[in-house]
Amino acid sequence: MPKVLISDKMSPLAAQIFRERGVEVDEITGETKDQLIARIGEYDGLAIRSSTKVTKEILAAATNLKVIGRAGIGVDNVDIPAASAQGVVVMNTPFGNSITTAEHAIALMFALARQLPEADASTQAGKWEKNRFMGVELTGKTLGLIGAGNIGSIVADRALGLKMKVVAYDPFLTADRAVELGIEKADLDTLLAKADFITLHTPLTDQTRNILSRENLAKTKKGVRIINCARGGLIDEAALKDALDSGQVGGAALDVFVEEPATASPLFNTPNFISTPHLGASTNEAQVNVALQVAEQMADFLVTGGVTNALNMPSLSAEEAPKLKPYMALAERLGSLVGQLAHDGLTAISVEMEGAAAALNPKPITSAVLAGLMRVHSDTVNMVNAPFLARERGMDVREVRREREGDYHTMVRVTVATQAGERSVAGTLFGNTAPRLVELFGIKVEADLAGDMLYIVNEDAPGFIGRLGSTLGEAGVNIGTFHLGRRDAGGEAVLLLSVDTPVPAAVLDAILKLPGVKRATALKFD
Numbered sequence: 001m002p003k004v005l006i007s008d009k010m011s012p013l014a015a016q017i018f019r020e021r022g023v024e025v026d027e028i029t030g031e032t033k034d035q036l037i038a039r040i041g042e043y044d045g046l047a048i049r050s051s052t053k054v055t056k057e058i059l060a061a062a063t064n065l066k067v068i069g070r071a072g073i074g075v076d077n078v079d080i081p082a083a084s085a086q087g088v089v090v091m092n093t094p095f096g097n098s099i100t101t102a103e104h105a106i107a108l109m110f111a112l113a114r115q116l117p118e119a120d121a122s123t124q125a126g127k128w129e130k131n132r133f134m135g136v137e138l139t140g141k142t143l144g145l146i147g148a149g150n151i152g153s154i155v156a157d158r159a160l161g162l163k164m165k166v167v168a169y170d171p172f173l174t175a176d177r178a179v180e181l182g183i184e185k186a187d188l189d190t191l192l193a194k195a196d197f198i199t200l201h202t203p204l205t206d207q208t209r210n211i212l213s214r215e216n217l218a219k220t221k222k223g224v225r226i227i228n229c230a231r232g233g234l235i236d237e238a239a240l241k242d243a244l245d246s247g248q249v250g251g252a253a254l255d256v257f258v259e260e261p262a263t264a265s266p267l268f269n270t271p272n273f274i275s276t277p278h279l280g281a282s283t284n285e286a287q288v289n290v291a292l293q294v295a296e297q298m299a300d301f302l303v304t305g306g307v308t309n310a311l312n313m314p315s316l317s318a319e320e321a322p323k324l325k326p327y328m329a330l331a332e333r334l335g336s337l338v339g340q341l342a343h344d345g346l347t348a349i350s351v352e353m354e355g356a357a358a359a360l361n362p363k364p365i366t367s368a369v370l371a372g373l374m375r376v377h378s379d380t381v382n383m384v385n386a387p388f389l390a391r392e393r394g395m396d397v398r399e400v401r402r403e404r405e406g407d408y409h410t411m412v413r414v415t416v417a418t419q420a421g422e423r424s425v426a427g428t429l430f431g432n433t434a435p436r437l438v439e440l441f442g443i444k445v446e447a448d449l450a451g452d453m454l455y456i457v458n459e460d461a462p463g464f465i466g467r468l469g470s471t472l473g474e475a476g477v478n479i480g481t482f483h484l485g486r487r488d489a490g491g492e493a494v495l496l497l498s499v500d501t502p503v504p505a506a507v508l509d510a511i512l513k514l515p516g517v518k519r520a521t522a523l524k525f526d
């Protein structure tokens with residue numbers, strides 16, 4: 001039974017779903033890094049929010065880990081390249097807390113406009129300072145949106161409902177989408193010059209880090225109010241403090257900080273500064289959404305192989321997974337076959353799906369080919385890290401789909417370019433379930449690819465099969481099945497034999513010395 005650790009505070013529904021789906025679950029939150037390192041080796045899955053930092057060090061200890069599920073959106077607390085290199089799928093729940101976070105941004109915008117926290121503190125201190133708190137109306141004001149993705153576009157919708165104008169800076173926002181949202185697309189300088197309020201809704205990347213830098217804060221309208229419910233690091237905090245002190249910025253509300261937990265920020269106690277402790281996603285509704293979603297997604301993956309919302313692997317629905325499973329087995333074996341036979345200087349690989357296979361999601365099939373091919377050289381390769389490794393090695397990977405059927409109703413063909421030229425193998429599914437090789441380097445040969453096998457290329461001549469049988473027999477190697485294919489009578493022939501035990505190197509040497517033998521290679525399939 002797969003086992004999952006929930007290491008951050010999450011709705012109890014997550015654990016309930018895991019148990020209902022046949023996944024064992026432990027909920028242990030607030031552990032130190034060392035405690036997590038000591039424990040993580042037991043688990044197939046790790047369910048987190050933003051507190052657990054999944055570093056290289058944690059991953060190195062996670063020897064059984066297959067999936068990390070983020071109950072939320074931001075995955076900057078996960079070392080995704082390290083997880084990918086280790087073959088661990090990383091998934092998030094990209095929509096479950098969007099509305100809630102957008103509402104928090106709007107709440108902070110109101111709080112800034114009417115100085116609600118200060119007014120509350122003053123009133124509860126018995127001061128009744130009616131004349132101190134003069135606010136601004138939102139109606140007719142311009143909201144500058146930096147980042148118009150899921151959360152940004154919900155914020156825009158709510159702001160338009162409040163009769164604000166919305167100007168957005170997002171390099172990936174199309175003109176059509178801006179029209180659909182009813183907002184104006186602008187460059188950053190225009191936004192900075194026009195906005196009465198600015199709200200940030202981008203991930204933290206090299207391009208967005210300090211997007212509100214000292215220089216950019218100086219370009220804003222005097223008295224602008226700024227809201228950040230996205231990620232700490234989007235605003236230069238020291239420059240923001242100076243801008244609040246000088247009045248260039250009239251108010252700022254931060255839910256997120258460069259250092260979290262933020263317990264001693266220089267911004268604290270600055271007039272017109274409001275803060276919340278990363279509460280953007282903290283509503284009952286959002287937490288139920290993300291907990292249910294992450295548990296369902298992780299259980300799908302661990303129980304059925306379905307992949308949803310993965311950041312380092314193509315999606316595969318729970319419905320598709322059983323249909324694709326035999327294809328992935330076929331693809332892995334074809335990849336493994338070319339990896340074992342054509343390993344010198346592999347520069348490009350093409351995966352062709354023909355007939356029924358062409359109607360399927362090609363990404364998992366290609367990933368399985370690459371995993372089979374590269375696992376020949378490393379045990380740690382799987383479908384998650386294989387495409388990354390292929391890219392890292394500069395391999396050109398192509399997918400081709402042909403709907404028309406050839407000799408078989410469904411076929412997967414793998415062609416690799418090596419220094420010696422192109423090599424191609426093809427396979428089909430018998431009865432839609434059983435993987436079977438049907439072509440090997442241009443020669444038709446039907447064989448199962450399983451267990452220990454022996455591949456021989458020889459000149460087709462009478463008496464060869466007898467001599468081969470005797471050589472194997474004398475070495476105590478029992479032949480299970482025997483498949484023969486040839487280009488023309490008397491031309492080049494290939495033999496694929498399944499054998500009950502691995503063929504020792506000395507026996508391969510003896511076979512190579514038989515008349516007419518050009519190549520003898522021992523193969524192994526899972």
Ligand SMILES: NC(=O)c1ccc[n+]([C@@H]2O[C@H](COP(=O)([O-])OP(=O)(O)OC[C@H]3O[C@@H](n4cnc5c(N)ncnc54)[C@H](O)[C@@H]3O)[C@@H](O)[C@H]2O)c1
Pocket residue numbers: 073074075094097098101146147148149150151152169170171172173201202203204205207208229230231255256278279280281282
């Ligand atoms: N405070 C919280 O509790 C909380 C809750 C949920 C999400 N978040 C954070 O909110 C942010 C946005 O989430 P989302 O779901 O809307 O993400 P999203 O991916 O849907 O949208 C992000 C948008 O940012 C845009 N973008 C990327 N680079 C940009 C750049 N250089 N300049 C301008 N725009 C750029 C993208 O094109 C995209 O449209 C994320 O950082 C997420 O982690 C915070």
Ligand SMILES: O=C(O)[C@H](O)COP(=O)(O)O
Pocket residue numbers: 049050051071072073074075097278279280281282
């Ligand atoms: O990216 C997110 O989803 C938010 O930052 C929420 O983080 P949390 O789950 O720790 O509240």
